[in-house]
Amino acid sequence: MYGQKSVLVTGGAGFLGSHLCEKILEKGCNVLCVDNFFTGSRNNVEHLIKHERFELMRHDICFPLYVEVDEIYNLACPASPVHYQHDPVQTTKTSVLGAINMLGLAKRLGAKILQASTSEIYGDPKVHPQPETYWGHVNPIGIRSCYDEGKRCAETLFIDYQRQNDVNIRIMRIFNTYGPRMHPEDGRVVSNFIMQALRDLDITVYGDGGQTRSFCYRDDLVDGMMLLMSADDSINMPINIGNPIEFTILQLAELVIELTGSKSKLVFQPLPQDDPMQRKPDASLAKHHLNWSPKVELREGLEKTIPYFETIVAESSQNV
Ligand code: NAD
Ligand code: UDP
DSSP, rough: TTOOEEEEEETSSHHHHHHHHHHHHHOOOOEEEEEOOSSSOGGGGGGGGTTEEEEEEOOOTTTTTOOSSEEEEEOOOOOOOOOOOSSHHHHHHHHHHHHHHHHHHHHHHTEEEEEEEEEGGSOSSSSSSBBBHHHHEEEETSSHHHHHHHHHHHHHHHHHHHHHOOOOOEEEEEEEOTTTTOOOOOHHHHHHHHHHHHHHOOOOEEEEOOEEOOEEEHHHHHHHHHHHHOOTOOOOOOEEESSOOOEHHHHHHHHHHHHTTTOOOEEOOOOOTTTOSSBOOOOOOHHHHHHHOOOHHHHHHHHHHHHHHHHHHHHHHHTE
């Protein structure tokens, strides 16, 4: 299946991208990791730098890229609300111009290309759970729009490059994913709650904590991503990849407190604008086409993730 292929991973120095680079190297391929280090870092791939089949390139995908590869995983884009709202114009540029540049590259090379899309394209969904056929409920002018609409436009570009230019595409709609190597200050709920719990600080629950998410462990996610890339070429429609077990944010907070043995208390803060009230994938297409379903339950995934954050907390207290 893989052999000596050359694979480009944009956003390869990020949370998911760095794991993907490792897994592709394990398959015997060459990996070209491209990143502008906006939210990712060299540290995430430091252990790969000396690998003879790994190459790291600093580059912003808003600009054209001239390289020779067989496959492209397009992950470059800040993913947490705090990060993507920091420079919303750049977020839209990365999603849209980045997609155009990477699709142009795929077209020239005849390379297969996978887009890391998102459950955010469903917005604050009125259909639950969300199947791929649902068109979503998205505010085009809210604070999340730079990401939601940018990713929606990227999906449009992918489908049109396929229809118009016969580019071999994959679209993966990723639902909330967590695990070691998440940025400790990305403001996402799993990283925030674990960092707060390990420091016995207040756990910041936004709204009443009744909103739901379905959390996928990063190994399951990366497995699904590689299966989608190697799937039959007819699988060129969007596919949800996420864990269909749904939790309220309050349940997550309680589980994190239990697993860390923390003395933290819950505090309630205002719900951010357009925060989706419910989210859960209908993952039946992934099961049917890829024979993929998640293996790691939330409790087990958190148990694997907490030691990573413990190391960060220990290192930061030594540096004080
Ligand atoms: P991340 O922020 O850790 O990784 C994104 C990477 O892209 C970073 O290394 C960043 O420096 C890089 N990047 C950003 N803009 C760039 C640009 N213009 N040019 C080159 N590199 C750029 O986030 P992640 O969680 O690893 O997410 C990876 C992808 O998966 C993103 O496209 C995200 O939208 C998608 N996704 C993630 C989740 C999740 O829960 N983690 C959910 C849905 C979708
Ligand atoms: N959230 C929270 N406390 C935090 C961070 C997030 O209650 O400290 C909530 C947030 O309002 C949302 C959910 O957790 O309802 C998931 O937020 P996250 O930023 O991780 O991802 P999203 O799915 O919203 O993009």
